[in-house]
Amino acid sequence: MPAARTADRRVVDWLPWLLGLGALWGSSFVLIKLAVVDLHPLWVATGRVGFGGLILALVMTVRGLRLPRSPGAWGHGAFLGVVNCAIPFSLFAFAGERIPSLLSGLLNSTTPLIVLPLAIFAFRTEPFTARRLLGLVVGLGGAMVLLGVWDLSGGGHDLAGQLMCVGASACYGIGTAWSRRFLSPRPEPPIVAAAIQMIVGVIVMVPTALLVAGPPGVPGPVPLAAAAALGALGTGVGFAINLRNIGLLGASAASTVTYLVPVFATIIGVTLMGEHLTWHHVVGGLIVLSGVGLAQGTGRGRRVGVDPAPSG
Numbered sequence: 001m002p003a004a005r006t007a008d009r010r011v012v013d014w015l016p017w018l019l020g021l022g023a024l025w026g027s028s029f030v031l032i033k034l035a036v037v038d039l040h041p042l043w044v045a046t047g048r049v050g051f052g053g054l055i056l057a058l059v060m061t062v063r064g065l066r067l068p069r070s071p072g073a074w075g076h077g078a079f080l081g082v083v084n085c086a087i088p089f090s091l092f093a094f095a096g097e098r099i100p101s102l103l104s105g106l107l108n109s110t111t112p113l114i115v116l117p118l119a120i121f122a123f124r125t126e127p128f129t130a131r132r133l134l135g136l137v138v139g140l141g142g143a144m145v146l147l148g149v150w151d152l153s154g155g156g157h158d159l160a161g162q163l164m165c166v167g168a169s170a171c172y173g174i175g176t177a178w179s180r181r182f183l184s185p186r187p188e189p190p191i192v193a194a195a196i197q198m199i200v201g202v203i204v205m206v207p208t209a210l211l212v213a214g215p216p217g218v219p220g221p222v223p224l225a226a227a228a229a230l231g232a233l234g235t236g237v238g239f240a241i242n243l244r245n246i247g248l249l250g251a252s253a254a255s256t257v258t259y260l261v262p263v264f265a266t267i268i269g270v271t272l273m274g275e276h277l278t279w280h281h282v283v284g285g286l287i288v289l290s291g292v293g294l295a296q297g298t299g300r301g302r303r304v305g306v307d308p309a310p311s312g
Helices: 013-036 041-063 069-095 101-108 111-122 130-147 159-183 189-212 223-248 257-273 278-297
Strands: none
Touching: 013 041, 013 069, 013 101, 013 257, 041 069, 041 159, 041 189, 041 223, 069 101, 069 130, 069 159, 069 189, 101 130, 101 159, 101 257, 101 278, 111 159, 111 278, 130 159, 130 189, 130 278, 189 223, 223 278
């Protein structure tokens, strides 16, 4: 992390928050798997935007913030509410019915590899370097190992479920690049922009879930608690902690949570859910994270300000 931003910071001031965020986002995949036991994936996604939005509204109230009237803020928020919330939340929930939670967490780590090409070639917010190209190539190779492309069955797991995670990560990549290009220059605080996304997410997800899945019914206490925790903690509280980390350390150092999320997802999946790692999960995950590290660096080896990717 950049020495200029952290030299005067005690480790105790930032490390617990960084680890806590990694644990929160890493646990999202297990919470999804618990929630879909009784709830349709679309209702799990609806709960995420709903409970997450409530937490963000509470934070805004405490801070005295209001929703803007700007059409631009709502236009970008509407796009991100669909691409950065409704679609990826739904895809990860559907994947939770098909593949182990730890595999979802590992595949989520490919998001920065999608962000960077968009930032370089589509939105032109990042410069192109040979090191970044190498990082993207390495990361892509790691993703292929993770997917087990040599095995038409999906490396021993449901291939459709794995591709859903890749699709969700692609949505996160588009959303992150879009946010940098169009929201970063705007005057609204990031937490307000996130609240708009949650509002749009609810508006989109409730009728979609009713139309496709029907009424949610009455889930058991564990799935209900998992869905509530997924939205309130993973989405709402997690975003607030992420903002704190960025303010304290800068986006560059805060983005190291990218490396923690798959580690926590794997530990939680193995210890709490009894899931099993295969050799290509371990090797592929390490290659992906190595590629992310290369892609997020510059030719001088300094990390650039890449926003931490959403999780789950």
